[in-house]
Each structure stands twice: as C-alpha cells, then as structure tokens.
Amino acid sequence: MKSITKQKPFDEVKQQLDRFDRVCIVGCGTCATMTKTGGREEVLNMKEHLQELGKLVTGWTVIPTACDEMTEGALNLIQGIQNANCILVMACALGVHKVNLYIDKPVIPALDTLFIGVEDSPGYFHEVCAQCGQCVLGETAGICPLTACHKGLLNGPCGGTNNGKCEVDKEKDCAWTLIYQRLKEQGRLDLMHKYHPPKNYQVVPRPRVIKLV
Amino acid sequence: MISKFRQVLNSGKFVVTSEIGPPKGTNIEKMLHHIDLLKDKVDALNVTDHQSSVMRFPSIGGCLAIKEQGGEPILQMTCRDRNRLALQAELLLAYTRGIRNVLCLTGDAIPVGDHKEAKGVFDLDSVQLLRAIRQMEAGKDLGGNELDGTIEFCAGAIVTPEARPIEPQLIKFEKKVEAGAEFFQTQAVYDLDNFAKFMQYARQFSVKILAGIVLLSSASMAKYMTENVPGIFVPKYLIDELASAPRGEALNKGKEIAGRMVATLKKESICDGVHIMAIRREEVVPDILAIAGL
Ligand code: SF4
C-alpha cells in the first residue's frame, strides 16, 4: 500500500508561504520518496526554490516514515526547526497530520494526496481500494467496482462501456468488463447476476473513528 | 389514475415515443413548441435529465409542461445528481402531479459534461432505482419506513443492444427485468439484422422493447457517432447513403432512413415500438412518422 501524492503547483506553495519568511522543510522516506514527490532530491530542490524566493530555509530533513510514531523524535532532531516560523511538509496528508500533531508551528502541505494505490510499472500508479468499509471483492473477482468503475456501480456496467474501455477515458479500462472477463474465466459468472442492494455509505460515519477490541 | 402509457404498451399496438430536450435557461418557448408539435403524434414523450451531464432545465419541469398541454410524459431519472433521498422525493412529487411513467438510468459520467468539477453522486444505480420504485409502491421507502400515500409508476430502463462485449450488458438487462422494468428504450440501433437477433433473445422476457431511432443528420455525424458514442454502430452502407445525398439534402436523407427503419420494424413485427430521438431537431419527428406511414 502506498499513499500516492503529487507536488502542488509551485505558485500554490508560494502563496501558502506568503506570510512566512523562515521555513523548515520535512520530506518522507517512504511513499513520497517512491513517488518522487518528497524524497531527498525533491526536498533539496524545494530548498533551492524557496531560497530563490528570498526565504530563509532554517533546516530540512527526510523522516524515514512521516506517518509513523517516530516522527516526533525525528522532528526534535532537525537543526534549525526552532528558528522556522512554519513547516513545509513534503509527505502525504498522513505525514502532514503527524507533523501537525507534534509541532505548534503552522504546518503547510507541499503535496496533494491523491489516493492509496499500487505501482503497476515504474511511475504508473493506480487506486485499488477506497476504504468503503464493506468489501465486495469476493463477488467481483478481486476488482473493486467502487474504485475501478468511474461511477462506483455495483450491479454491472453502464451503457457507456465501449470495447472494454470506460466512457470517461478511452485509455482507461471499464472495471465491469474486467470483472466480467475474470468471473467468466473463473467459472463464477453467476455472481454477476446477483443483485447488490444500495450501498451503506455510513459503515463508519465521518469523522471515521473506531475502537477495535 | 393509472398510466395511459402502460395501457398503450399492453394494448399490442406498435408504440411510438419520442423525446424532448429542455433548454439551458429559462427560455422554454421552443420546448413548449416541440411539446405542442409532438404530444398528439406519439404515445408518450420522454424528457431528458441533464443529458450528457450538461446542466439544463429539469426533466420534471418538462414533464409538468407536457401534462399541462395534455400529453403523456416519461420522466427520465438519472442517478448522477441526486442521492436516494432526493430521488425518492422527486418520485413523490411526480406522482402527485400526475406523472405516471419513469425511465431509470444510471446517467452519463460527470467529466463528459459541462460542469467537469462537480461531484457525481451515483448513490443508487439504475437497478437499485427500479427496485426503489417497486418498494415505494409497496408502501415503504428505502429506509424501510411507512409512506403516507404511495406511488405507482410504469417504470422502464434502457439497454444497449450493440454494446461490445454484449454479455455483461445482457446480464444487466436481466437484472433490470428482475427489478421490475416493464419497458426498455434501446440505445440507437441501425443494423436491423443485429437488432432482430437481440430481439430473439429479449422476447423470452415479458417486457416491451422500443427500438431507439436516432436521426442521422449527415454522413459526418453518422461517422462521428460510430467512432465516439459507446454502443452505436452505423453500418457503412447507411453512411454512404447519407454521403450520396445532394448538397443540403443530407437531413432529408436522414429522415428517410429513420422513417424506413421505423416502417420495417413495424412491418416485420421485430419489436414492440420505437423511441425516436431527433436530438435538437425535435420538429422533424412528424416527418419521420409520416415517412414511416404512422
Ligand atoms: S469494495 Fe473496494 S473500496 Fe470497498 S473495501 Fe473492498 S476494495 Fe476497498
């Protein structure tokens, strides 16, 4: 599982940093490094860009896993963090959340968190699960209709499906054609005839908090 | 008061429906004119629901206008823009205003339309919406609560006989039948031999099938649809026929093709009726019917 992120347009970062002149940058050594959005190289690049803007970069680091418990300790070790008047986080929103928890200074995200996904081939990522709380993969040949179908349909393809592609994008596969093909190969096509009632969108109502055992 | 349209469907007569596309804005003059022109020439008139995800005057508004003018409306309801509360509420409203026919659709995707950043809802899908109608007719809403006054609709759905691959589409068709669809209006069909094969399959279910007839206005439009619209295939001989029309005559040729298809479907009793879509050219529908001898 990886948190897939994209760098925000630099203008947006710039605008968010408008009122701060001393910045400390925090990257992440896990997902954001793999997506090349918040690893060492990207953090150093950002540092340069901010300096060109006339900002003082008081310190920087790449935390091994920003969403982890260890983040608190790692933040304390950054030289110059006290001197900053804001923290620019180049990690996914989970990392931003952690940093925000441990530090009293304003925290600014430099990345947009897109989805939880996997890497198919270098540089290509796709979403596999939207954490809906009621998994149907057992009946859909392991392909998630909520995530892979543009409309999140539960009872089969819409009329927009076209030679195995989705109506929103000729480059994207129609999830329901994939589900159909796979179920057929597995001799389980009867599952496609099964009626799925309206989905429960409140399995864990937002804000999602749960105590397990 | 039961659905007049359902009575026609069950009468054994060759059924003709057409559709009205509401305006983008409050200028409803043209829509009213189209309704006036068509209401007595067809058995019922659909009103599209933000077709192609383009924001417009609502389907229910068009249906009310049809009622006011004494016509028989079919309310198109997509699942794209409303959650289950809003869909049920609209069914209640429609029923109290004398609307008795609903066509249940999933709805086009948001990104194909003109509000590309909107949130697509799809809380229900077309099969679930059909079942919701039947459940409400039995007196309960989707939350399982008792209704104070129920609804009754002649409910229909759509099917794409030329979808590729076809089998998943047919499975969904069967799920719609099981969910209580009484009639189907199909996506545009042009290859009548293919369509006759689909009908052989569909005849095993006790539902009425109205073949979708979309007016071809030029050879380039026909080509465009074949290449870009999912589930639409215009055979080459029809494209050639359109291209062979003299300058300025392509539209007439298109009307002739549509009229001829309607006549064949009726004469050979291939299906139970037709649904004529003349997208933004509603005024030519009477010509198509005249050519078809209807
Ligand atoms: S159905 Fe899809 S979104 Fe829901 S838990 Fe399973 S994989 Fe995740």
Ligand code: SF4
């Ligand atoms: S084309 Fe397939 S993936 Fe796309 S919205 Fe329709 S059913 Fe879903």
